[in-house]
Amino acid sequence: MKTVRIYVMGKEYRVPEGLTIMKAMEYAGYRFIRGAGCRAGFCGACSTVYRKEGDYKLYTALACQTPVEDGMFLVQLPFAPANKAIYDINKIKADDKTLVNFYPEIARCVSCNTCTKACPQELDVMDYIQSALRGDIQKTAELSFDCIQCGLCAIRCPAEIVHYHVAQLARRLYGKYMMPKAMHLQKRVEEIEKGKFDKEIEKLKKMKIEELKKLYNSRDIEPEESD
Amino acid sequence: MSEVIYMGEKNKKLSEKIEELSGEKITLCEQCGICTTSCPMADDMDITPAGIMRYSQIGDEKVVDSEAIWICASCFTCTVRCPRGIDLAKVAEALRELNLRKNVDHIDVNHLDEELNELPAIAVVSALRKFTS
Amino acid sequence: MQKFPYYPGCTLKQTAKNFEKSAIASARAIGIELVELPRWNCCGAVSSLTSDEIMRHVAPIRNLVRVQQMNDEGMLENEYRLITLCSMCFNVLKRSNMVVTGDAEMLHTINQFMDTEPDYEGTVEVMHFLEILRDVVGFDKLRARVKKPLKDLKISPYYGCTLLRPKEVGIDDAEAPTIMENFIEALGGEAVDNPYRSLCCGSYHTVGENKKIVAERTYKIINAARRNGADVIITSCPLCAFNLDNRQKLTKEMHPDFEYMPVLYFTQLMAIALGKEEDAGLEDNFVDPRPILRERGFLGVKQ
Numbered sequence: 001m002k003t004v005r006i007y008v009m010g011k012e013y014r015v016p017e018g019l020t021i022m023k024a025m026e027y028a029g030y031r032f033i034r035g036a037g038c039r040a041g042f043c044g045a046c047s048t049v050y051r052k053e054g055d056y057k058l059y060t061a062l063a064c065q066t067p068v069e070d071g072m073f074l075v076q077l078p079f080a081p082a083n084k085a086i087y088d089i090n091k092i093k094a095d096d097k098t099l100v101n102f103y104p105e106i107a108r109c110v111s112c113n114t115c116t117k118a119c120p121q122e123l124d125v126m127d128y129i130q131s132a133l134r135g136d137i138q139k140t141a142e143l144s145f146d147c148i149q150c151g152l153c154a155i156r157c158p159a160e161i162v163h164y165h166v167a168q169l170a171r172r173l174y175g176k177y178m179m180p181k182a183m184h185l186q187k188r189v190e191e192i193e194k195g196k197f198d199k200e201i202e203k204l205k206k207m208k209i210e211e212l213k214k215l216y217n218s219r220d221i222e223p224e225e226s227d
Numbered sequence: 228m229s230e231v232i233y234m235g236e237k238n239k240k241l242s243e244k245i246e247e248l249s250g251e252k253i254t255l256c257e258q259c260g261i262c263t264t265s266c267p268m269a270d271d272m273d274i275t276p277a278g279i280m281r282y283s284q285i286g287d288e289k290v291v292d293s294e295a296i297w298i299c300a301s302c303f304t305c306t307v308r309c310p311r312g313i314d315l316a317k318v319a320e321a322l323r324e325l326n327l328r329k330n331v332d333h334i335d336v337n338h339l340d341e342e343l344n345e346l347p348a349i350a351v352v353s354a355l356r357k358f359t360s
Numbered sequence: 361m362q363k364f365p366y367y368p369g370c371t372l373k374q375t376a377k378n379f380e381k382s383a384i385a386s387a388r389a390i391g392i393e394l395v396e397l398p399r400w401n402c403c404g405a406v407s408s409l410t411s412d413e414i415m416r417h418v419a420p421i422r423n424l425v426r427v428q429q430m431n432d433e434g435m436l437e438n439e440y441r442l443i444t445l446c447s448m449c450f451n452v453l454k455r456s457n458m459v460v461t462g463d464a465e466m467l468h469t470i471n472q473f474m475d476t477e478p479d480y481e482g483t484v485e486v487m488h489f490l491e492i493l494r495d496v497v498g499f500d501k502l503r504a505r506v507k508k509p510l511k512d513l514k515i516s517p518y519y520g521c522t523l524l525r526p527k528e529v530g531i532d533d534a535e536a537p538t539i540m541e542n543f544i545e546a547l548g549g550e551a552v553d554n555p556y557r558s559l560c561c562g563s564y565h566t567v568g569e570n571k572k573i574v575a576e577r578t579y580k581i582i583n584a585a586r587r588n589g590a591d592v593i594i595t596s597c598p599l600c601a602f603n604l605d606n607r608q609k610l611t612k613e614m615h616p617d618f619e620y621m622p623v624l625y626f627t628q629l630m631a632i633a634l635g636k637e638e639d640a641g642l643e644d645n646f647v648d649p650r651p652i653l654r655e656r657g658f659l660g661v662k663q
Binding site for chain 2: 101
Binding site: 247248249250267268271298300301302303304306307314316317320321324334339340345346347348349350351352353354356357358 | 369370371374375376402404405406408409410411412416446448521525526527534535558559560562563564565566567568570573577597598599602606
């Protein structure tokens, strides 16, 4: 079994090659009671900051998605302290001042691009903060869509901005007030609420299991594969 | 009324620090007072621009603690008028930075202005650049 | 159409949309197309003046890299003169450009830091739109294109600080500028003298507890203009415009004898004079300029 050296908070371990950072740390004996979640690159809990041997650069990653390399110096960031503005989404307006009103610190952005470089999702973070400063809620929402709120951008930012909270507000405003509504969905919900499908559902609920099976098996579907 | 100022090592250190951070030769100032008469904000200052220069020359901490450096609007009128070519705006900036670099903001970003909704981006950005660390 | 790279700045996309709209329309009317920089970022509004400053030059220089990219990618044909409208953006971009092109080590540091961008090679020239009108187009050519001369309109030019100071950056003499007066005359208007035409409006003091300082300046500047018979004031900076226009309300509260005066962006008058009044954005100004302009016959006439 080929092994690589990793350093967790300064202590050296030999772990099998090919493991993710998270699995490698567990192999070494660490138990994640914080900073682990979906283990699938979606929840943003396992933020990791690391360096590689002989390399001054600071790298960021999600521990559950990133394979270990020889000479990795690792530390986990299970939490990023972040201020969140208090607002009632039903009461605020989606205009070009809303974002800077709730997060005036975005005006401190110096366009250093450190946030973009820290993002494990490869989002254009600096660009969406600049859009937010300009009041372009739509662009902020679109550029930040895949954000998993891992906090790495916020921890690295010299202007002390918490990017993902700004982005979340933008997406909420966009979704609620700006995005075109799916009219067919609204119509269908109204139909359901008015009871258009009540009779059919009652009928199905009262059916015997054999009848249901027959109905299910004779439903309209695409043709089977021919022999 | 005269004031007795004791010049010591601390004064020299502060004076040199101001010179270094501003990049200006503050010893060149001959106290002609043109900066004071030119400054549009001088009326609202506790120390005049010429006073800022003098206190900087003698390294008196009073200038670092003054309100005047925050009233400065970085308009550069003093800069273009100084007969000795000193960029006084840079000296004021250095004095502000000596405060800000202690990680202390001069305004409260969390309670910026009740009119935040009316203010243009240029106002918010410039105020935060000048008054926050 | 002559294409130039154009840097709007944050405020022109937000509260000063009328500045941009009137500028783009006026420029087009004299054969200039303002091509907005792709992916530009906030310039910072003010220059950081300490001797050790490097980080805050990154934002302006990143914008100048965009101009290079526009040329490399064929959006522009060998045009490195960047046009700005906002005086403060102009000052910051020009100043940073001068600092880094005069300091090879700093330029190298900044280029290394911006490792996701191509290197800035120092090729860009930052210019203000008024400079373009004076030096590239020529005020005579502008005069020839005027469709509605602003006859008998008494206009007080307000330069503010950042268009003229410091001397290395200014577009005209800091003590005796004439560029705005010449601009006004080219449009057929009458330039009115104002001893406070370059007195600082108070700038960022409009934020927070010192906004009364701004209102005092507004009082001084506008009263001086009125004493000399001005009908309107023109400016080139959205912060000056906010302080001279929107802050008139506070000025009136502090000085009940104060009378309102319309404050316009120079491009708004330019748009009207060039027959593009529908793009002048006059409805966004705080003190409504339309009554006086209508009274003098400058509005509502189809060209």
